[in-house]
Amino acid sequence: MKCTVNGQPQEIDDVWEGESLLYALRERMGLPGSKNACEQGECGSCTVYLDGTPVCACLVAAGQAADRDVVTVEGLAEDDELHPVQQAFLDAGAVQCGFCTPGLLVATHDLLEREPQPSDPEIREALAGNLCRCTGYEKILDAVRQAAATSAQSKAGPS
Amino acid sequence: MSTPTRTEQNLGADIAGGVGESPLRPDGTLKVTGEFAYSSDLWLTGMLWGATLRSPHPSARIRSIDITEAVRTDGVYAVLTHDDVPGDNLYGLEHADQPVLAGDVIRYQGEAVAIVAADHPETARRAVNKIVVDYEVHEPLTDPEQAVFDSTAPALHEGGNVLRHLPIRRGDPDATADVVVHGEYEVGMQDQAFLGPESGLAVPADDGGIDLYIATQWLHVDQKQLCRVLGMPANKVRLSLAGVGGAFGAREDLSMQAHACLLALQTGRPVKMMYSREESFFGHVHRHPAKMRYEHGATRDGKLVYVKAQIILDGGAYASSTPAVVANAATLGVGPYKVRNVSVDCYGVYTNNPPCGAMRGFGAVQAAFGYESQMDKLADALDMDPVEVRTRNALHEGATMPTGQVVDSAAPVEELLERVKAMPLPPEPNASDLDGYDLRLLPGGVSNTTHGEGVRRGVGYAIGIKNVCFSEGFDDYSTARVTLKVNGGDAVATVYTAAAEVGQGLVTVQQQIARTELGVEQVVIQPADTGVGSGGSTSASRQTYVTGGAVKAACEQVRARVLRQAAKHLDLPASQLRLHAGKIVSADEAVVAAVVDVLGGETITETVTWRHRPTHPLDENGQGNAHVQYAFAAHRAIVDVDVELGLVRVVQLDCAQDVGKAMNPDAVVGQIHGGSAQGLGLAVMEEIQVSGGMVRNPSFTDYLIPTILDMPPMQVDVLELADPNAPYGLRGVGEPPTISSTPAIVAAIRHATGADLTRVPVQPHHITGTP
Ligand code: FES
Ligand code: FES
Numbered sequence: 001m002k003c004t005v006n007g008q009p010q011e012i013d014d015v016w017e018g019e020s021l022l023y024a025l026r027e028r029m030g031l032p033g034s035k036n037a038c039e040q041g042e043c044g045s046c047t048v049y050l051d052g053t054p055v056c057a058c059l060v061a062a063g064q065a066a067d068r069d070v071v072t073v074e075g076l077a078e079d080d081e082l083h084p085v086q087q088a089f090l091d092a093g094a095v096q097c098g099f100c101t102p103g104l105l106v107a108t109h110d111l112l113e114r115e116p117q118p119s120d121p122e123i124r125e126a127l128a129g130n131l132c133r134c135t136g137y138e139k140i141l142d143a144v145r146q147a148a149a150t151s152a153q154s155k156a157g158p159s
Numbered sequence: 160m161s162t163p164t165r166t167e168q169n170l171g172a173d174i175a176g177g178v179g180e181s182p183l184r185p186d187g188t189l190k191v192t193g194e195f196a197y198s199s200d201l202w203l204t205g206m207l208w209g210a211t212l213r214s215p216h217p218s219a220r221i222r223s224i225d226i227t228e229a230v231r232t233d234g235v236y237a238v239l240t241h242d243d244v245p246g247d248n249l250y251g252l253e254h255a256d257q258p259v260l261a262g263d264v265i266r267y268q269g270e271a272v273a274i275v276a277a278d279h280p281e282t283a284r285r286a287v288n289k290i291v292v293d294y295e296v297h298e299p300l301t302d303p304e305q306a307v308f309d310s311t312a313p314a315l316h317e318g319g320n321v322l323r324h325l326p327i328r329r330g331d332p333d334a335t336a337d338v339v340v341h342g343e344y345e346v347g348m349q350d351q352a353f354l355g356p357e358s359g360l361a362v363p364a365d366d367g368g369i370d371l372y373i374a375t376q377w378l379h380v381d382q383k384q385l386c387r388v389l390g391m392p393a394n395k396v397r398l399s400l401a402g403v404g405g406a407f408g409a410r411e412d413l414s415m416q417a418h419a420c421l422l423a424l425q426t427g428r429p430v431k432m433m434y435s436r437e438e439s440f441f442g443h444v445h446r447h448p449a450k451m452r453y454e455h456g457a458t459r460d461g462k463l464v465y466v467k468a469q470i471i472l473d474g475g476a477y478a479s480s481t482p483a484v485v486a487n488a489a490t491l492g493v494g495p496y497k498v499r500n501v502s503v504d505c506y507g508v509y510t511n512n513p514p515c516g517a518m519r520g521f522g523a524v525q526a527a528f529g530y531e532s533q534m535d536k537l538a539d540a541l542d543m544d545p546v547e548v549r550t551r552n553a554l555h556e557g558a559t560m561p562t563g564q565v566v567d568s569a570a571p572v573e574e575l576l577e578r579v580k581a582m583p584l585p586p587e588p589n590a591s592d593l594d595g596y597d598l599r600l601l602p603g604g605v606s607n608t609t610h611g612e613g614v615r616r617g618v619g620y621a622i623g624i625k626n627v628c629f630s631e632g633f634d635d636y637s638t639a640r641v642t643l644k645v646n647g648g649d650a651v652a653t654v655y656t657a658a659a660e661v662g663q664g665l666v667t668v669q670q671q672i673a674r675t676e677l678g679v680e681q682v683v684i685q686p687a688d689t690g691v692g693s694g695g696s697t698s699a700s701r702q703t704y705v706t707g708g709a710v711k712a713a714c715e716q717v718r719a720r721v722l723r724q725a726a727k728h729l730d731l732p733a734s735q736l737r738l739h740a741g742k743i744v745s746a747d748e749a750v751v752a753a754v755v756d757v758l759g760g761e762t763i764t765e766t767v768t769w770r771h772r773p774t775h776p777l778d779e780n781g782q783g784n785a786h787v788q789y790a791f792a793a794h795r796a797i798v799d800v801d802v803e804l805g806l807v808r809v810v811q812l813d814c815a816q817d818v819g820k821a822m823n824p825d826a827v828v829g830q831i832h833g834g835s836a837q838g839l840g841l842a843v844m845e846e847i848q849v850s851g852g853m854v855r856n857p858s859f860t861d862y863l864i865p866t867i868l869d870m871p872p873m874q875v876d877v878l879e880l881a882d883p884n885a886p887y888g889l890r891g892v893g894e895p896p897t898i899s900s901t902p903a904i905v906a907a908i909r910h911a912t913g914a915d916l917t918r919v920p921v922q923p924h925h926i927t928g929t930p
Contacts, residue, residue: 032200033193037354038436042859045354073193086191090183093825097662098190099354099404105191121599127867133354133405134662136832137867
């Protein structure tokens with residue numbers, strides 16, 4: 001099975017039919033950043049982009065990703081610089097144990113691509129599929145607001 | 160050296176990122192890039208995967224186990240049963256009563272019977288399914304009251320079914336009162352539901368020992384149990400902390416630790432085990448379900464005269480931490496109130512239900528639902544404001560607990576309640592303009608179940624109390640090794656403990672303490688392992704207190720050595736020198752040397768074992784100074800309830816908590832948010848449904864935890880009333896917010912609906928009264 005992950009070509013052999021994209025990423029491609037809190041599509045900790053659309057990698061068969069483009073949490077930062085969404089999660093204290101974080105980062109990244117200035121209800125709706133057990137979500141909301149503000153500023157350019 | 164001259168006037172700013180600030184977590188960058196290695200991410204060439212066969216029955220006898228077909232499976236390297244356990248086939252935190260692999264008796268559904276190692280996780284799982292176990296199935300004992308009081312009930316363990324009965328007796332047992340309220344309350348079985356599944360990697364070592372990389376809350380208590388099971392000395396059983404994806408009590412007991420070690424030792428290969436979410440529900444203990452009967456007597460002006468209570472906690476099949484849970488529920492059973500006459504009987508019992516043990520706020524959470532429901536009932540009976548009835552009876556510094564222990568530091572019960580009460584309320588829904596109402600803000604949300612008709616608002620209050628650290632005379636300590644040396648021209652401190660970072664931010668606080676105490680900016684936190692003395696458990700809200708205390712003490716010793724050394728070079732008395740931001744400062748505030756120069760090529764290391772002040776066992780009347788510190792939080796909840804459908808939306812949840820000293824204000828608030836969310840879960844949605852000893856909902860599809868849609872905005876008020884007995888005056892933070900959140904939400908639902916809610920989680924039919 002061949003696909004592109006975070007811009008790099010990947011190839012794995014002997015894909016077993018029950019193997020999920022999440023398993024392939026974590027155990028076969030050495031990319032354990034996407035997490036496996038439920039493997040049933042309930043927690044969002046495994047969220048990755050598949051051809052630009054966020055999906056639960058635990059629900060996608062590895063074979064379905066053939067010849068497609070996957071982006072994981074490991075692919076968000078550019079040139080060793082944290083993406084503004086990553087920086088905002090760090091700065092806002094939205095990371096405790098961090099197990100939910102990779103999925104939330106991808107989901108937030110996607111939200112801000114679609115809606116650069118989301119309202120709180122929009123943020124809640126967009127992240128409703130991502131469980132976090134540590135933070136009570138308040139600082140996650142802060143992080144998304146901050147990330148939106150940062151990208152608005154950087155778009156406005158230096159004043 | 161001659162008399163020092165004032166070489167520099169400017170001492171420089173304090174080192175940034177010390178105690179009281181909110182520096183970023185040192186593991187944060189790895190966590191946002193996906194590189195942080197959780198226990199489930201571990202990998203070694205040639206490693207095998209372990210899997211576990213579990214009993215489908217809650218009560219049974221094993222007649223035989225046939226592993227023939229499993230062993231024959233291609234790719235399988237080992238299949239082990241109880242016969243293969245080299246040491247004692249028993250483990251447990253306080254009482255070793257749980258088999259590593261069941262050999263004879265099955266006491267709960269999900270009990271481990273056999274383990275397999277194979278070259279692929281799926282191969283291991285398939286081999287597990289080929290093991291044939293012949294069970295003689297028995298009727299399970301599932302009613303905890305029957306387990307205690309029915310003498311014909313089968314004894315599940317030698318010594319009977321009562322694991323602990325703790326009576327608390329104080330004052331007049333026959334006291335009478337003008338106003339009496341009775342109540343019976345139940346708390347369902349809650350799951351910690353950490354997101355990172357149980358997992359770890361066991362690696363056989365050349366010396367015949369084992370190295371285990373594991374997500375746990377207490378490396379040394381795991382090690383102690385593993386030594387016994389493996390029949391090996393501590394120096395052969397070495398544990399290192401792998402990344403922990405949340406804990407909340409669920410990692411206090413062993414899960415896959417012994418199994419992975421057994422398989423690795425048997426096969427001579429590294430073995431990884433990782434539970435699925437379903438297996439996780441069977442792989443760790445849960446919060447004890449409780450049945451509570453309360454009777455409160457008060458004067459007409461609302462002063463409590465007496466409290467009587469019976470609390471039964473279902474410990475399930477094995478002991479785990481049940482004795483400590485009983486102690487908390489009993490000693491904190493009347494809540495943060497002054498009551499002269501108290502009679503509490505608390506029982507922790509064995510049944511064939513899933514084993515229960517530690518979960519955030521254990522014992523205190525259950526009792527708080529009982530006593531706070533009673534305080535509301537009392538307020539109703541007296542026609543008094545619920546906050547008023549609480550403040551009239553509020554505990555304060557100098558007051559006596561039902562155990563006879565005098566509260567010897569701040570107990571701002573009244574102030575916390577008043578603070579939450581004074582916070583701004585959210586806008587009332589406008590009944591005349593329901594069409595313009597955002598569906599997302601209504602109970603039922605976008606399911607479009609109401610446009611506001613039948614929706615009532617309610618407000619509820621609650622306050623809780625929790626003991627911090629281990630109690631009842633337990634030798635509770637932590638060990639810290641602190642090193643200071645020059646690296647790349649800068650003084651660098653290294654902090655080494657075995658204390659488990661589970662997400663709460665202990666690593667950040669350790670850095671902050673070292674910065675403050677040593678005046679150095681760079682502090683390296685060495686990975687936690689059993690190469691240094693025990694750090695004690697990451698539980699009971701104790702790590703910042705105890706490991707923080709140990710790090711502080713070790714830093715103080717390192718600092719004293721630096722100053723002694725400087726004094727020798729400078730020919731000044733060490734008592735006149737102090738350390739500030741990398742400089743040695745004299746009594747007249749002159750900078751007399753730089754720390755890097757004093758250190759030169761030397762490394763200063765100090766290891767300290769630090770204990771909090773001793774606590775004492777309780778006597779036969781439950782009297783004694785059992786606790787080291789009390790902590791308090793209060794909540795106000797605002798809810799909207801669709802009274803026709805029984806749907807609840809928590810609109811706002813506010814909290815005031817005294818933390819003694821906010822070591823890291825952002826992290827403190829993060830704990831309050833997260834703890835409150837877990838209390839909300841218990842109030843309205845979270846329950847492991849068990850019937851006939853069988854778990855009915857072991858998945859995130861059927862066991863619901865709060866999402867970002869369920870969790871409302873919070874206002875948080877943090878008080879800092881120092882406890883003079885604690886390092887920096889701090890008070891444990893993690894558990895109190897979980898305790899009062901649940902009863903506050905239920906009180907708000909009662910206020911909105913008038914329903915007499917006696918069980919959590921509250922379900923729609925409790926509100927609508929339909930069966
Ligand atoms: S692991 Fe994929 S949704 Fe939970
Ligand atoms: S930070 Fe632990 S689950 Fe979100």
